[in-house]
Amino acid sequence: MMDLFAHEDFGPRNILPHSGTANFFGAILPREGADRALASLMSDIEWRNDEYHFAGKHIVTARKIAWYGDVPSQSSKRRVLPWPPLLLDLKELVERTCGHQFQSCLLNLYHSGEEGLGWHSDGEKTPVASLSLGATRRFVFKNKTDKETLEIRLSHGDLLVMEGETQDDWLHRVPPMKSVKNPRINLTFRQTA
Ligand SMILES: O=C(O)CCC(=O)C(=O)O
Numbered sequence: 114m115m116d117l118f119a120h121e122d123f124g125p126r127n128i129l130p131h132s133g134t135a136n137f138f139g140a141i142l143p144r145e146g147a148d149r150a151l152a153s154l155m156s157d158i159e160w161r162n163d164e165y166h167f168a169g170k171h172i173v174t175a176r177k178i179a180w181y182g183d184v185p186s187q188s189s190k191r192r193v194l195p196w197p198p199l200l201l202d203l204k205e206l207v208e209r210t211c212g213h214q215f216q217s218c219l220l221n222l223y224h225s226g227e228e229g230l231g232w233h234s235d236g237e238k239t240p241v242a243s244l245s246l247g248a249t250r251r252f253v254f255k256n257k258t259d260k261e262t263l264e265i266r267l268s269h270g271d272l273l274v275m276e277g278e279t280q281d282d283w284l285h286r287v288p289p290m291k292s293v294k295n296p297r298i299n300l301t302f303r304q305t306a
Pocket residue numbers: 219221230235243252267285287299301
């Protein structure tokens with residue numbers, strides 16, 4: 114007989130088959146809270162284009178970014194702004210959910226599915242917690258050694274926490290999805306100041 118009161122495990126699920134941990138928690142914000150956070154971040158964050166050098170060219174992306182953190186800085190390399198109250202609330206929710214503490218946050222704004230982010234791994238070996246708001250987008254991992262790929266769809270309010278060997282052994286990217294017309298904001302909370 115089915116036990117209606119059986120304990121259900123609502124803990125995270127590691128989506129990587131080996132060499133690293135990418136814990137998927139699903140939506141950690143109720144729909145209304147996620148809607149409110151998305152609208153506030155769209156208008157209140159000091160968004161700037163991302164810029165980098167690739168193959169001798171200076172690239173300015175349509176995707177926008179912003180850094181916030183415990184140690185504000187106006188260095189030409191990276192402008193880090195002090196935490197606004199909403200970002201602190203989101204940071205605390207993420208910290209309570211995954212059990213790690215964070216010192217900074219990189220936000221990415223994809224205005225539509227025309228914009229994405231190419232293959233890369235993050236610089237830090239410490240946990241990186243990724244909170245998604247807005248349009249559902251594909252998030253793809255590729256193993257650096259055997260080239261195995263796997264993907265997950267990240268939706269409004271979802272949390273994914275990458276830790277352990279993940280950045281050493283896997284690349285990740287957000288491919289363009291031309292069918293997506295709505296914006297998405299991703300927040301990656303990090304332990305680097
Ligand atoms: O938008 C995302 O889900 C990924 C962001 C990312 O890879 C990064 O900030 O390094």
